[in-house]
Amino acid sequence: MKIWLRAAALWAVGIGTAVAAEATAWPDTFVARLEALALVQTLNAEILGSRSATFSLEKWCRDHHLAEPARIIAQLDSGIDKPPTAEQRARLKVGENEPVKYRHVRLSCGERVLSEADNWYVPGRLTAAMNRLLETTDTPFGKAVKALEPYRQTFAATTLWSPLPEGWEKGPITPGDTARALAIPESLFEHRALLYTADHLPFSEVDEVYKRPLLDFPVVRP
Numbered sequence: 001m002k003i004w005l006r007a008a009a010l011w012a013v014g015i016g017t018a019v020a021a022e023a024t025a026w027p028d029t030f031v032a033r034l035e036a037l038a039l040v041q042t043l044n045a046e047i048l049g050s051r052s053a054t055f056s057l058e059k060w061c062r063d064h065h066l067a068e069p070a071r072i073i074a075q076l077d078s079g080i081d082k083p084p085t086a087e088q089r090a091r092l093k094v095g096e097n098e099p100v101k102y103r104h105v106r107l108s109c110g111e112r113v114l115s116e117a118d119n120w121y122v123p124g125r126l127t128a129a130m131n132r133l134l135e136t137t138d139t140p141f142g143k144a145v146k147a148l149e150p151y152r153q154t155f156a157a158t159t160l161w162s163p164l165p166e167g168w169e170k171g172p173i174t175p176g177d178t179a180r181a182l183a184i185p186e187s188l189f190e191h192r193a194l195l196y197t198a199d200h201l202p203f204s205e206v207d208e209v210y211k212r213p214l215l216d217f218p219v220v221r222p
Helices: 002-012 030-048 053-063 086-092 128-136
Strands: 027-029 072-076 101-109 112-121 151-159 176-181 187-196 202-211
Touching: 027 030, 030 053, 030 151, 030 176, 030 187, 030 202, 053 072, 053 101, 053 112, 086 202
Parallel strands: none
Antiparallel strands: 027 176, 072 101, 101 112, 112 202, 151 187, 187 202
């Protein structure tokens, strides 16, 4: 509440000039940084609490008009292989000789790449139709395995960018520069998670990095 009261006070004294609705660049102001922080944390929490990152990203794309239609597509990088480590096999509860396949994908909505992910999965715990979809189409993993009624268990979540610097609340708030674009890095946050079937059997481990185009929508001011 204290953060929002301080932001409202700054806005009330006229800090924060109107930005054209069609602009996609965020101004480098305190209010814009606060908004970016709130949005990133909202999406982070939504994915952490969801059963499928794919469907969370599709909803985000639709709600923020990032593409029409708002459909997530998996861009598969073929020819890349990362064998699972012993620790990953232990988390997936598979022996050293049981096949574990690897996919590296970029999940895009329209022309915007919203996340990039490494995915190790156990093909023997999927149906033949699911394996065929994953090997021959651009279907995202979450959609391909939907019939398993999967759920996620995140075991690592890392913030890769914070719009407000550490210790910002201890010093004076500077209004920033409405003429300067906010520098947003390519990567915002990262999740590492296990996917389980409805019967609580792990079948996939993912390492997902969520990207800057998630914020690539107009910043509208009254």
